[in-house]
Amino acid sequence: MNFPLLRNRLAENLSRYNASVQSRIAGTRPLVGERTLLRCSGLGDRELDRLQDLADKWGVSLREAAFATRSAMPEDYVRAAGKYYGLTCLSDTRPPELAHISPPPEPYRLLQSASPAILDAPRGGVVLNAESINPETIGNIADVLGSERSRLQLSARDAMTASIIKTFNGAITERAADGIWQRNPRFSAARTFISWQIIVIAAICGLFLGAVSFAPKEVLTIYGGALSFVFLIVSALRWAAALYAVKRRLIGRKQPESKLEDKELPHYTVLVALFREARILPQLVSGLSALDYPAAKLDIKLIFEEVDTETIARARGLSLPPQFEILIVPDGAPRTKPRALNYALQFARGDLLVIYDAEDRPDPQQLRVAASHFADAPPEVVCLQAQLTYDNYAENWLSKQCAIEYASLFGGILPLLDRQRLPIPLGGTSNHFRIGILRRLGAWDAYNVTEDADLGIRIYRAGLRAEVLYSETHEEAACQLGNWLRQRTRWLKGWMQTYLVHMRQPGRLVRELGISGFLTLQGHFAGTILAALIYPVSYLIIASDVMNGWWLSQPQSLLGHHLLLLAVFNLIAGFVGAVLLGAFVLKERHLTKLLPQIPLIPVYWLLISIAAYRAVYQLLTAPHFWEKTEHFGVRDKTAPRKTGLEDSLGNTLYSVRQL
Numbered sequence: 001m002n003f004p005l006l007r008n009r010l011a012e013n014l015s016r017y018n019a020s021v022q023s024r025i026a027g028t029r030p031l032v033g034e035r036t037l038l039r040c041s042g043l044g045d046r047e048l049d050r051l052q053d054l055a056d057k058w059g060v061s062l063r064e065a066a067f068a069t070r071s072a073m074p075e076d077y078v079r080a081a082g083k084y085y086g087l088t089c090l091s092d093t094r095p096p097e098l099a100h101i102s103p104p105p106e107p108y109r110l111l112q113s114a115s116p117a118i119l120d121a122p123r124g125g126v127v128l129n130a131e132s133i134n135p136e137t138i139g140n141i142a143d144v145l146g147s148e149r150s151r152l153q154l155s156a157r158d159a160m161t162a163s164i165i166k167t168f169n170g171a172i173t174e175r176a177a178d179g180i181w182q183r184n185p186r187f188s189a190a191r192t193f194i195s196w197q198i199i200v201i202a203a204i205c206g207l208f209l210g211a212v213s214f215a216p217k218e219v220l221t222i223y224g225g226a227l228s229f230v231f232l233i234v235s236a237l238r239w240a241a242a243l244y245a246v247k248r249r250l251i252g253r254k255q256p257e258s259k260l261e262d263k264e265l266p267h268y269t270v271l272v273a274l275f276r277e278a279r280i281l282p283q284l285v286s287g288l289s290a291l292d293y294p295a296a297k298l299d300i301k302l303i304f305e306e307v308d309t310e311t312i313a314r315a316r317g318l319s320l321p322p323q324f325e326i327l328i329v330p331d332g333a334p335r336t337k338p339r340a341l342n343y344a345l346q347f348a349r350g351d352l353l354v355i356y357d358a359e360d361r362p363d364p365q366q367l368r369v370a371a372s373h374f375a376d377a378p379p380e381v382v383c384l385q386a387q388l389t390y391d392n393y394a395e396n397w398l399s400k401q402c403a404i405e406y407a408s409l410f411g412g413i414l415p416l417l418d419r420q421r422l423p424i425p426l427g428g429t430s431n432h433f434r435i436g437i438l439r440r441l442g443a444w445d446a447y448n449v450t451e452d453a454d455l456g457i458r459i460y461r462a463g464l465r466a467e468v469l470y471s472e473t474h475e476e477a478a479c480q481l482g483n484w485l486r487q488r489t490r491w492l493k494g495w496m497q498t499y500l501v502h503m504r505q506p507g508r509l510v511r512e513l514g515i516s517g518f519l520t521l522q523g524h525f526a527g528t529i530l531a532a533l534i535y536p537v538s539y540l541i542i543a544s545d546v547m548n549g550w551w552l553s554q555p556q557s558l559l560g561h562h563l564l565l566l567a568v569f570n571l572i573a574g575f576v577g578a579v580l581l582g583a584f585v586l587k588e589r590h591l592t593k594l595l596p597q598i599p600l601i602p603v604y605w606l607l608i609s610i611a612a613y614r615a616v617y618q619l620l621t622a623p624h625f626w627e628k629t630e631h632f633g634v635r636d637k638t639a640p641r642k643t644g645l646e647d648s649l650g651n652t653l654y655s656v657r658q659l
Contacts, residue, residue, distance in 0.1 A: 032084055032135050034062045040080035041072045058294040059263025061134065068296035070322055074131045074156040081130050082154045085142050090127055090155040095162035096120065098127070104171035107164045107346045111157060116141065120167075125151030129160045161347065173330050176342035180445040186504055187458060189448040189497040192623045194504050231574060233523030234531060238577030241412035244419060245584040256470045258368035260375060262294050268367050269350030269435065270300040273340040277358040278314040280633040287361040289321055293368060298323040299349045303340045306331045334624040338444035338451035345443050350435055355452075357429040359476040359631040362386070366471040370432040373469060382437040383459055383466035385414060386430035390477040393594065399479035400597045401604040404582050406477075407594075410468075411585035413524075418468040422520045423460040423513060425498075426452035430473040437464065447624050448501070450494025457502050457521065461512040478629050487629040488611035492532065493618050499525040531574075532612035535605050538571075575602070 035048055043051075043066065055065035066072040082089045090096065098110075099118040110117050114133045116126035130138055142149045155163070165172070181188040193201075270288060274281070288300055300323050304312045315326055329343045341355065352371060356362060363369075370384050387410040393403035410427065417424050431452060441458060444451040459466055478484045502509055502521065510518045582598045618625060 032081075032139065034135060037077055037080045037084065037135055038063065038066055038072055040084070041066075041076040043072055047071060055296075057262050058296050059265070060294070060296040063131075063134075064296040067131070068294075068298075068322055074158070078130045078154050078156045081135055081138055084135075085138060085149075087138075087142065087149070088153045090153055090159040090163065095159055095166050096127075098163055098167040100167065104168045107161070107168070107172065108348060110164055111160060111347065112349060114141075116152065117160070117163075119153070125153060127153045127155050127160065127163065129157060130154040131157045169330060172343060172346055173332055175346065176329070176339050177332060177334065177446045179342055180442050181447070183442050187442070187445065187454075187501060189445055189454070189501050189623070192497065192619065193500060197500060197504070231527060231531060232569075233519060234527035235573040235577050237413060237416075237520075237523050237527075238408075238574065238581050241408070241416045242577060242581040242584055244416045245412050245581065245588060248415070249584065249588055256369045256373065258365060259372045260368065264375075265294060265297055265368065265371050266351035267297045267299065267349060268293060268371070269348040269353040270298065270356060270367075271303060271341055271344050271348070271353065272301070272356050272358060272360075273303045273337045273344075274311055274358045275305050275308055275337075275340075276311060276628060277631060278311040280358055280631050281311060281314050282318065283633050284358050284360070285318060285320065285324070288324075288356070290364050291362070291367055292364040295321070295323050297350075300324045301327050301344045301347065303327050303329060303344045305329055305335060305340065334447055334626070336446055336449060336451075336624065336626045338448065339446035341451075342443050342446060345435075345439070348435060352432060353435045353438060354432045355429055356473070357475065357631075359633065360429055361391070361474040362430060363471050363473065366430070366469075366473065369471045370469055373467070374432070374434065377467065380464050381467050382434045382464045383426065383456070384432040384469040385410075385424060385426055385456075385466055386432070386469045386471050386473050387411065387414075388427055388430060388475055389472050389589065391474040392476050392479065393591070395477070395479050397597070397600070398481065398484055398604075399477040400594055401600065402477040402479065402484070403591065404586065404594055404597060404601070405604075407585040407589050407591060408578070408581045411589055412581045415468050417520065418466075420516070421465060423517050423524075424456050424466045424468070425495075425524060426456040426466065428452040429475070430469075431455075432469065445501075448494055448497050449490050449624065449626055450498060453495060453525075454498045454501065457498065460517060461502075461509070463512075476631055476633070478631075480630075483630050485607070485611055485614070486627040488608060489614040489618060490627045490629075492529065492608075492612050492615035493623070495525055496529055496615060496619050497623065499529065529612065532605070532608050533616070536609045 035052075038048060038051075039045075048062070051065045051069070051071055052062055054069070055062045058065060060068075063072070063077060066077070067074050078089055081087070097120040099120055101118075111129055112132060113129075114137050116128045119125045119127055128138065128141060138154065142152060145152055178190075181190045185191075270291075272284065272288070274284075277284070284302075291298070302315055302320075302324060304315065304326065306328055312326070312328065320326075325347075327344050327347065329340045332339075345353070352367075352374060354367065354370065366386060370386070373384055374381070388406055389410070390399060390403045390406055393399050414424055414427075428450070429452075441455070441462060443455075445454055448454045456466060478487045499521075509521070513521065578601055579598050582601070583595060586592060586594050586598075
């Protein structure tokens with residue numbers, strides 16, 4: 001049998017077959033509908049009538065409604081179709097290999113297409129995902145095959161997925177890890193520094209160390225002045241965000257709502273990457289099951305690392321609803337969240353897609369609101385960032401500071417960037433995408449440990465944009481000192497990676513983002529990183545000035561006087577801006593209990609500085625190392641936790657072992 005000719009023959013003929021108008025080929029059985037096959041699966045007419053009403057309400061097929069409600073199992077439906085048409089069915093316990101095609105096809109295309117996949121040559125024949133297409137098409141394909149119909153086998157989606165993974169897993173895994181590097185290496189963090197960046201950084205450090213040994217006061221004045229201009233952008237951003245928060249409060253903000261009926265809603269894929277999350281897995285499943293969205297239009301994928309046998313076993317032991325699917329990512333480098341997401345994206349079936357973290361509890365209406373927002377938004381809006389908030393903010397001082405920080409970012413700064421159509425660094429979770437555009441952008445960089453922020457910048461560089469979705473997702477703050485330090489180190493290291501990647505071609509970056517977008521990136525990334533690194537140094541400089549009697553002395557030049565004024569202005573304006581922004585957004589979010597914590601923000605900034613120096617060290621020694629953040633489950637107050645000291649020591653030892 002000539003497999004390529006058979007595949008071409010099927011593609012040419014299937015479009016000409018329509019169940020309602022085609023005459024039947026002599027000697028074949030009449031076409032059969034879903035209702036008949038579901039009746040063969042054990043459903044009665046009364047149940048079928050109920051399912052038909054539900055299918056009409058949701059805007060899906062009868063079989064999809066039956067599978068989503070577990071009224072019928074896909075395997076039983078496929079076996080009924082095979083029995084009716086005299087065809088064999090695949091088993092997911094011993095899936096056969098498919099024919100090796102170069103280049104390997106995208107799995108989602110094989111799973112959604114009505115065209116059969118070619119089986120490997122020794123077995124011969126073709127296999128059809130009968131769960132995803134109507135039964136009339138099965139009959140048409142069997143008729144096209146004619147005397148060769150015995151070579152056609154039917155499959156449920158799970159069995160087809162198992163065959164795809166068995167055949168193409170190497171290519172799927174390679175695309176997940178190296179997709180960005182292979183398609184557009186200038187956007188990949190697989191290489192931390194490029195040549196000119198190494199030269200410039202070395203020159204700046206060398207000149208600084210050399211000059212400071214001869215004229216420390218003058219050199220510190222000049223370098224301080226240069227940094228002051230960067231910090232000025234940061235202060236301006238905080239003040240603008242605070243003023244915009246006041247404006248929103250004065251004019252009021254309309255609550256988002258879903259304007260689409262169930263039958264108008266698109267199919268939605270939900271991706272959740274998990275690693276060592278067995279403890280909070282039931283909480284996650286409960287939260288995702290509470291999403292108010294037609295079950296037949298949900299495609300929820302729980303993504304596990306192959307080495308995480310404990311969490312995989314826990315997931316398989318749960319009674320997962322039919323819209324859930326378990327995907328296991330083969331072990332490999334880099335072992336990061338974006339690599340896992342890239343792997344799962346190749347199997348995603350939705351029109352829209354959202355990312356959640358293991359500890360997330362999104363608003364039940366969030367998918368509906370996002371779908372409605374996308375329907376009203378112009379085509380260039382390809383991503384929505386929901387607002388994140390911590391619901392364990394009252395646990396200790398650290399959780400309170402984290403809550404203030406999140407409120408300022410998601411309630412103040414990001415809405416301002418959205419309003420001005422400036423680049424939005426995404427927040428890692430509750431990112432909603434148009435899935436086709438996400439794939440064309442190359443999805444996530446597996447080597448960037450803040451893949452979200454990087455993707456946010458790439459969206460804008462492609463002439464597209466993101467918007468803020470005014471729907472909340474509740475998270476758990478990492479409020480144990482060691483756990484928090486590990487998480488914050490990864491975030492800052494990823495921001496350093498992202499900044500270095502996008503600053504490889506500064507001129508091109510200016511052309512693609514515009515001057516305002518370029519300055520926003522400098523303030524939000526370079527400003528944040530430098531501020532964290534310089535913050536404790538500024539205290540040392542002040543202490544040195546006081547000890548040497550320079551604190552009250554007048555600058556000896558006009559330039560020094562102006563730079564001193566700028567530095568003092570930045571210090572005051574930065575702190576006051578942070579206080580005002582925090583106060584306004586906390587009031588807007590009804591978190592006024594946290595207002596007394598705002599004066600302690602400078603202490604929190606010192607902790608961020610410690611994480612920043614850890615991030616620099618890791619950037620140089622282990623740039624792609626993903627430090628795991630432990631999640632205990634906000635509702636799980638009985639879970640044993642280490643003390644802050646024990647947790648810090650444990651995390652440090654773990655990090656050393658990984659390095």
